[in-house]
Amino acid sequence: MSYHYERRTEEVNRLKAVTCDKCGTDCLTEWNNVEALHCAASWGYGSPFDGEHHSFDLCAKCYDEWTVKLGILPKIDCYGGPE
Numbered sequence: 001m002s003y004h005y006e007r008r009t010e011e012v013n014r015l016k017a018v019t020c021d022k023c024g025t026d027c028l029t030e031w032n033n034v035e036a037l038h039c040a041a042s043w044g045y046g047s048p049f050d051g052e053h054h055s056f057d058l059c060a061k062c063y064d065e066w067t068v069k070l071g072i073l074p075k076i077d078c079y080g081g082p083e
């Protein structure tokens with residue numbers, strides 16, 4: 001058995017930025033992680049937005065401001081630390 005290879009160049013779509021929909025901050029880290037809240041809802045019959053899909057992304061700063069402004073206390077669980 002022998003292996004044969006071909007050399008070719010392929011185009012790939014690489015995520016370049018994820019911007020906050022409130023302030024425009026790029027939420028993509030240098031390690032290619034997205035540090036943002038993605039919020040989405042598909043509204044159905046009987047709602048004021050029947051048949052519409054709404055979504056937005058917020059950076060950590062805008063998320064924090066939003067939760068304080070709305071008086072939301074998010075449930076917070078820590079991950080990745082020693083147990």
Ligand SMILES: [Zn+2]
Pocket residue numbers: 020021022023024025058059060061062063
């Ligand atoms: Zn923001």
